[in-house]
Amino acid sequence: MPNINFDFTGRTVIVTGAAQGIGLEVGRFFQAAGATTFLVDFDGDLVESAAAEIGATGIRADVSNTEDVERAVALAVEKSGRIDIIINNAGILRDTVLWKMTDEDWEQVLAIHAGGTFKFTRAAVPHFRAQNYGRIINVTSYTGLHGNTGQANYATAKAGIIGLTKTSAKELARFGVTVNAISPNAKTRMVASIPEDKMAYLTAQIPMGRFAEADEIAPAIAFLASEESGYITGTVLPVDGGISM
Numbered sequence: 017m018p019n020i021n022f023d024f025t026g027r028t029v030i031v032t033g034a035a036q037g038i039g040l041e042v043g044r045f046f047q048a049a050g051a052t053t054f055l056v057d058f059d060g061d062l063v064e065s066a067a068a069e070i071g072a073t074g075i076r077a078d079v080s081n082t083e084d085v086e087r088a089v090a091l092a093v094e095k096s097g098r099i100d101i102i103i104n105n106a107g108i109l110r111d112t113v114l115w116k117m118t119d120e121d122w123e124q125v126l127a128i129h130a131g132g133t134f135k136f137t138r139a140a141v142p143h144f145r146a147q148n149y150g151r152i153i154n155v156t157s158y159t160g161l162h163g164n165t166g167q168a169n170y171a172t173a174k175a176g177i178i179g180l181t182k183t184s185a186k187e188l189a190r191f192g193v194t195v196n197a198i199s200p201n202a203k204t205r206m207v208a209s210i211p212e213d214k215m216a217y218l219t220a221q222i223p224m225g226r227f228a229e230a231d232e233i234a235p236a237i238a239f240l241a242s243e244e245s246g247y248i249t250g251t252v253l254p255v256d257g258g259i260s261m
Contacts, residue, residue, distance in 0.1 A: 022238045025050035028096040029241070030088065030140075032079050032132060033106030035062040037204040038155070038230045042103055044070045045234035046241075052096040056088050056106070079106045079132025080124075089139040099143045101151045101241045104133040104177075107170075114168040122169045129173035130180065137184055141193075150193035151241040154181050156252060158199055158260050178252055185250030194249040196240045201256035202228040223258035 029046045033039040034055035043066070047053040053072035057063035060076030067074030075091060077084035092099050107129050110121040133154050144150030159167055160174025178197060185195040201222065210218065219226060236255045239245055254260045 022049045022242050024101075024238075024241070027100040028052045028054070028092055028098050029101040029103065030054045030056060030092055030099065030136070031103040031105060032056045032077075032136060033155075034103075035059050035066050035074075038200060038202055038233050039103070039105040040066050040070075041231040042105065042234045042237050043067075043072055045231070045238055046101075047072050049238065051101070052092075054088070054092045054095075058106075079136065080127035082135055085132070085135040086139050089136070089143070093143060098147065099140055100147075100149065102136050102140050102153070103237060103241070104136055104152070104154045106132045107155070107173075109167075110169060111166045113166055117168060125169035126173045126176070129170070130176040133177050133180060137180070137195075141188065141191075144188070144193045145191045148192040150188070150191070151245075152181075152184065152188075152193065152195040153237050153240045154195070154197040156181070156197045156199050158201065158254075158256060160199075161260070181252065182250045189249055194240070194246060196245075196249060197252045198233065198236055198240070199252055199254045199256060199260065200228065200233045200236075201254075201259055202230050202233050204230060221259055222256070223261065226257065228255065228257060 029051045031039050031043045034043045035057035043053050043055045047070045055063050055067045055072050056075045056077050058078050064074035075088045077088045110125050154177050156177045157174040159171045163171045181195050181197040233255055
């Protein structure tokens with residue numbers, strides 16, 4: 017884990033898609049920095065195990081389900097008295113070329129990525145407005161700006177998250193809430209499914225010559241979640257080794 021220079025004591029954070037990968041490492045970072053941390057994931061057993069490992073609280077929830085989302089936010093507020101930071105990281109892949117893509121492939125990916133981001137943001141806003149403070153960090157992707165063969169659904173969802181980030185930033189700024197996104201390029205379960213030859217090609221396109229480790233993404237998110245970043249909103253921060261240059 018990178019050195020921790022942030023202090024989130026007294027802050028409550030929810031991280032979605034947090035049973036493993038980037039989400040878990042982000043949760044680990046915040047927990048170590050003093051936050052009251054809630055990990056949310058569809059896999060209840062895995063998220064509870066992950067939460068126990070880092071000293072956080074695990075919540076089983078489907079981010080595309082409004083009732084689940086509202087329950088997760090309410091539970092965090094009930095247990096900690098507040099909610100300060102939402103990290104919208106949950107995502108799935110259903111890759112195939114668009115002429116073979118089913119309605120279900122399309123709808124599930126948009127429902128988890130874009131729908132989950134919207135629903136957690138909406139659920140947190142009343143609490144943010146009441147305390148005149150909040151931080152939202154959404155996870156988007158290089159693919160959302162540039163597209164990728166076999167990922168029409170994913171690219172659309174990630175592009176939508178960028179639009180949602182900027183619109184939310186404009187609407188919520190007057191309430192002391194910042195909304196930003198990161199575009200990471202890290203070793204994750206999704207990346208692990210890429211064939212070896214394509215992985216070699218993709219790695220060669222990265223100026224730094226490698227994918228990030230999942231825990232290298234956490235400090236960038238922590239910065240955008242910090243009080244020190246209070247004048248930054250509506251931005252998309254690439255954490256990608258230069259591939260988006």
